Amino acid sequence: MRVFVTGASGWIGSAAVDELQAGGHAVTGLARSDAAAAALQAKGVLVRRGDLDDLDSIRFGAANADAVVHLANKHDFSNPAVSNAAERAAVQTIGDALAGSNRPFLFAAGVAGLTQGRPSAETDVSPFNGPDSPRGGAENLAFEFADRGVRVVSLRFAPTVHATGDHGFISVIAAIARQRGVSGYPADGTNRWAAVHRSDAARLIALGLAKAASDDGAAGLTLHAVAEEGIASRQIAEAIGRTFDLPVASIDPTDVADHFGWIGTFFGLEMSATSTATQQLLGWQPTGPTLIEDLAAGAYSVRTPATA
Numbered sequence: 001m002r003v004f005v006t007g008a009s010g011w012i013g014s015a016a017v018d019e020l021q022a023g024g025h026a027v028t029g030l031a032r033s034d035a036a037a038a039a040l041q042a043k044g045v046l047v048r049r050g051d052l053d054d055l056d057s058i059r060f061g062a063a064n065a066d067a068v069v070h071l072a073n074k075h076d077f078s079n080p081a082v083s084n085a086a087e088r089a090a091v092q093t094i095g096d097a098l099a100g101s102n103r104p105f106l107f108a109a110g111v112a113g114l115t116q117g118r119p120s121a122e123t124d125v126s127p128f129n130g131p132d133s134p135r136g137g138a139e140n141l142a143f144e145f146a147d148r149g150v151r152v153v154s155l156r157f158a159p160t161v162h163a164t165g166d167h168g169f170i171s172v173i174a175a176i177a178r179q180r181g182v183s184g185y186p187a188d189g190t191n192r193w194a195a196v197h198r199s200d201a202a203r204l205i206a207l208g209l210a211k212a213a214s215d216d217g218a219a220g221l222t223l224h225a226v227a228e229e230g231i232a233s234r235q236i237a238e239a240i241g242r243t244f245d246l247p248v249a250s251i252d253p254t255d256v257a258d259h260f261g262w263i264g265t266f267f268g269l270e271m272s273a274t275s276t277a278t279q280q281l282l283g284w285q286p287t288g289p290t291l292i293e294d295l296a297a298g299a300y301s302v303r304t305p306a307t308a
C-alpha cells in the first residue's frame with residue numbers, strides 16, 4: 001500500500017516507517033524541515049513537505065494514499081490548547097479526505113483519563129469530546145468517520161514508549177532527577193503507568209494497518225499499544241535512582257508542580273492499561289525489554305532532552 005505517515009520523523013513514526021517499509025509498503029512522510037526531509041529520503045521515503053498548520057498539504061497527502069498513519073503532534077505541553085487544536089484539525093482534515101473510500105486511518109491516542117480506579121481496556125470509550133478536551137477530543141471525532149466509510153483505528157499508546165534514544169516523558173523525569181539530585185515520585189508513588197517498548201509499538205502499527213485493510217477489518221478499531229499493564233511511579237523513580245546513583249524520595253503533592261514542572265501532572269496520574277483484546281485480535285505479542293530493564297541497561301543515560 002501507499003501509506004501517508006505524519007510524524008514520520010518522530011520517535012514512534014520513524015520506527016513505524018521502518019516496519020511499514022519492511023512489510024513492503026511505500027511510505028510518504030510529512031516533513032516540516034529540511035533535516036526531517038533528508039532523514040526520510042535517506043531511507044527511501046517519499047517526502048511531502050508541510051506543517052500541521054498546512055492542512056492543504058495534509059489533505060493532499062491523505063487523498064493520494066491508500067492509508068494514513070497520523071502520528072505528528074505539536075507536543076506543546078506548556079500550552080496544550082495549541083496541540084489539541086492542531087490534533088483536532090488534522091484528524092478532521094484526514095477524515096474528510098478519506099470519507100467514503102474505505103481506506104484505513106490510524107492515528108495516535110493515549111490511555112490517560114479513560115477510567116478511574118482500574119486499568120483501561122480497549123472497550124473503554126474516551127470521555128473526551130470537543131475541541132477543549134485533551135487531545136482536542138480527536139479520538140471520538142475520528143470515530144465519527146467510521147460511519148462515513150473510513151476504517152478508523154485508534155492507536156492508544158502507553159504513556160511511555162521506551163527504548164534507547166527516547167526523548168519522551170521518562171527522559172524528562174530522568175533529567176529532572178539529575179538536575180535536582182534526587183529521584184522523586186509523587187505522593188506515595190502507587191499510581192501506575194502502562195509501558196511499551198518502541199519496537200513492539202511499531203510492530204503493532206503495521207499489524208493494525210493490515211487488519212484494517214483486510215476484508216474483515218473492522219470499521220472502527222481501538223488498539224492498546226501496551227506491553228506492561230502498570231509500573232508504579234515509585235518503581236520508576238527507584239530505577240532512575242539506581243541508574244544515576246541518586247537518592248529516591250517521595251515528593252509531597254503540594255510540591256509536585258514546583259519539583260517536576262509541567263510533567264508533575266502526568267507523573268502523578270494513574271495510567272495503567274491492558275492490551276488483552278489487542279493481543280488476541282492481532283496475534284501481537286510484545287517481546288521488547290521492560291521499562292525497568294531499559295532503565296537498568298542505560299537507555300536513558302545518554303540523551304538530555306531539550307524539554308527538560
Ligand SMILES: NC(=O)c1ccc[n+]([C@@H]2O[C@H](COP(=O)([O-])OP(=O)(O)OC[C@H]3O[C@@H](n4cnc5c(N)ncnc54)[C@H](OP(=O)(O)O)[C@@H]3O)[C@@H](O)[C@H]2O)c1
Pocket residue numbers: 006007008009010011012013030031032033036050051052053071072073074075108109110157158159160161162168169
Ligand atoms: N512517545 C510516547 O510515549 C507516546 C505516548 C502516548 C501517545 N503518544 C503520541 O504518539 C504520537 C507520536 O509520538 P512521538 O513520541 O513519536 O512524538 P515525537 O517524537 O515528538 O514526534 C512528533 C512528530 O510530529 C512532528 N511534528 C511536530 N510538530 C509538527 C508540526 N507543527 N507540523 C508537522 N509535524 C510536526 C515531528 O516532526 P519533527 O521531526 O520535524 O520534529 C515528529 O515527526 C503523538 O501523537 C504522541 O502524542 C506518544
